[in-house]
Amino acid sequence: MAKVELHNLRKSFGSAEVLSDINLSIKDGEFLTLVGPSGCGKSTLIRIIAGLEPQTSGSISIDDQSIDHLRPHERRVAMVFQSYALYPHMSVFSNIALPLTMTALNLYERLPLIKLLSPRRRKIMKQIGEEVKAIAAQLQIEPLLGRKPAQLSGGQRQRVALGRAMVRHPAAFLMDEPLSNLDAKLRVHMRSELAELHQRLGSTFIYVTHDQVEAMTMSDRVAMMDAGKILQLGTPDELYARPANIKVAQFIGSPTINLLPARVGQDGQVELSGKPLPIRANLTEGSNITIGIRPEALQPEIVTHTLPHQASLPVHLRRSEHLGSEKILYFGVPDVEDLTVTSRVAASVPDASLKITNLAFDPSACHLFDGNGERIEVAAVASGRQSANIDKRFLPTGSHVS
Numbered sequence: 001m002a003k004v005e006l007h008n009l010r011k012s013f014g015s016a017e018v019l020s021d022i023n024l025s026i027k028d029g030e031f032l033t034l035v036g037p038s039g040c041g042k043s044t045l046i047r048i049i050a051g052l053e054p055q056t057s058g059s060i061s062i063d064d065q066s067i068d069h070l071r072p073h074e075r076r077v078a079m080v081f082q083s084y085a086l087y088p089h090m091s092v093f094s095n096i097a098l099p100l101t102m103t104a105l106n107l108y109e110r111l112p113l114i115k116l117l118s119p120r121r122r123k124i125m126k127q128i129g130e131e132v133k134a135i136a137a138q139l140q141i142e143p144l145l146g147r148k149p150a151q152l153s154g155g156q157r158q159r160v161a162l163g164r165a166m167v168r169h170p171a172a173f174l175m176d177e178p179l180s181n182l183d184a185k186l187r188v189h190m191r192s193e194l195a196e197l198h199q200r201l202g203s204t205f206i207y208v209t210h211d212q213v214e215a216m217t218m219s220d221r222v223a224m225m226d227a228g229k230i231l232q233l234g235t236p237d238e239l240y241a242r243p244a245n246i247k248v249a250q251f252i253g254s255p256t257i258n259l260l261p262a263r264v265g266q267d268g269q270v271e272l273s274g275k276p277l278p279i280r281a282n283l284t285e286g287s288n289i290t291i292g293i294r295p296e297a298l299q300p301e302i303v304t305h306t307l308p309h310q311a312s313l314p315v316h317l318r319r320s321e322h323l324g325s326e327k328i329l330y331f332g333v334p335d336v337e338d339l340t341v342t343s344r345v346a347a348s349v350p351d352a353s354l355k356i357t358n359l360a361f362d363p364s365a366c367h368l369f370d371g372n373g374e375r376i377e378v379a380a381v382a383s384g385r386q387s388a389n390i391d392k393r394f395l396p397t398g399s400h401v402s
C-alpha cells in the first residue's frame with residue numbers, strides 16, 4: 001500500500017508541453033482514475049509515475065519518499081499495459097514468474113544447463129512456483145499455467161498481465177487502459193473483477209482510461225484531464241452532480257448533458273429563449289451563459305405534475321431509442337437551430353403518449369456555466385417554489401434526480 005504524490009509535474013516533448021503543473025495526492029489504498037479525451041496526457045502521466053518516461057520538472061513521492069532517482073523496477077509500482085506486454089515464447093507460468101526470477105536468480109542461475117544443477121536455484125524456483133500458483137488461483141487461471149499467450153483469450157491474457165503485476169506485491173498498481181482490447185461484454189465483467197481485486201488487495205490503484213463509464217463505476221476518485229491539465233478531481237458523484245466546467249459536464253454522463261444557450265437578464269434573472277426562468281446568476285445583465293441539464297432531469301410533462309415554479313422548455317420529438325429498460329428521447333427546440341436535447345425515461349412510458357410539446361425541469365437541477373465555460377453557482381431560486389414533482393415510476397433506473 002502506498003500514498004503517491006505528484007508535485008508540480010511538467011512534461012514537454014520538444015517545444016510541446018503535454019503536461020502542465022500537475023499536482024495530485026493519491027491516498028493509500030485508493031482507486032484513482034485518470035480520465036480524459038485522447039491525447040490529454042493520461043498515458044504520459046502514468047508512464048512518468050512508472051519511471052518509463054522522465055518528467056521535465058517536478059517530483060513524485062511514494063509514502064513521502066522521492067522516487068525521482070529510482071529506476072522503474074526500484075519504484076515499488078507495477079504497470080499493466082493495454083497491450084498486455086506478455087512474452088509470446090514463454091508459458092503463462094514463466095510470464096507471471098518473470099519479475100521474481102529476474103530479481104531472485106543471478107545471471108549464472110538463469111543459464112539453461114545450470115537450471116538442472118544448482119540446488120539454490122531449485123529451492124528458489126520452488127518458492128516462486130508456490131507464489132505463482134497462489135496468484136493464479138486468485139485470478140482463476142491455474143489450469144492455463146502451461147499454455148503460451150497465443151493460446152489464450154483476450155480476457156485470459158489480461159488476467160496473466162495482472163498476475164505478473166501482482167506477483168511483485170507492489171505498493172501501487174498502475175494500469176494504462178487495461179480493458180480497452182476486450183469486447184464490450186468482457187469489459188463489463190472485468191470492470192467488476194478489477195474493483196473486487198482492488199478491495200481484496202487493498203493496494204493503491206492508478207488507472208488510466210478514456211471511458212467515463214469505467215472511471216465512474218470503479219473509482220474512489222476521478223481526475224478528469226484535458227490538454228495536459230487536471231480539470232477536476234473528485235468522487236464520481238461530485239463530478240456528475242457538480243461539474244467544475246462544461247468540459248467535465250460533457251465528458252461525464254451518458255447520454256451527454258444537454259447544453260442550452262441562455263443569457264442573464266435584469267437582476268441576474270436567467271433567461272432561456274427570451275423567457276425568464278426562476279433562477280438567478282450573479283452576473284451582469286446581458287452576459288451569455290450556458291445552462292446544463294442532465295437528460296434525466298429534463299422530463300416530458302406527461303411524466304411530471306406541472307407545478308407553479310417548474311420550468312418548461314417547448315420541444316418537438318425527433319426520435320426515440322429503446323434500450324430495453326429505458327428510452328432515450330431526442331427533441332428539437334424551436335428557434336434554436338441544430339440543437340438536440342435528450343431525455344431519459346423509463347421504458348414503461350407508452351409510445352402513444354410521446355407526442356410531447358414540453359419538457360419540464362426543476363430549475364435547481366440546472367448547472368450554469370459562464371462565457372468561459374466555468375461553473376457558476378445558481379445565486380437564487382424563486383422563493384416559495386416547490387420542487388418539481390416528478391413521477392418516479394417513469395424515471396430510468398440510476399437517474400440522479402432527487
Ligand SMILES: Nc1ncnc2c1ncn2[C@@H]1O[C@H](COP(=O)(O)OP(=O)(O)OP(=O)(O)O)[C@@H](O)[C@H]1O
Binds near residue numbers: 013039041044045210
Ligand atoms: N514520445 C513522444 N514524443 C512526442 N510526443 C508525444 C510522445 N508521447 C506522447 N506524445 C504526445 O503527448 C500528448 C499526450 O499523449 P498521451 O499518450 O499521454 O495521451 P493520452 O491521453 O494517453 O491519449 P490516448 O487516450 O489516445 O492514449 C499527445 O499529444 C501525444 O502526441
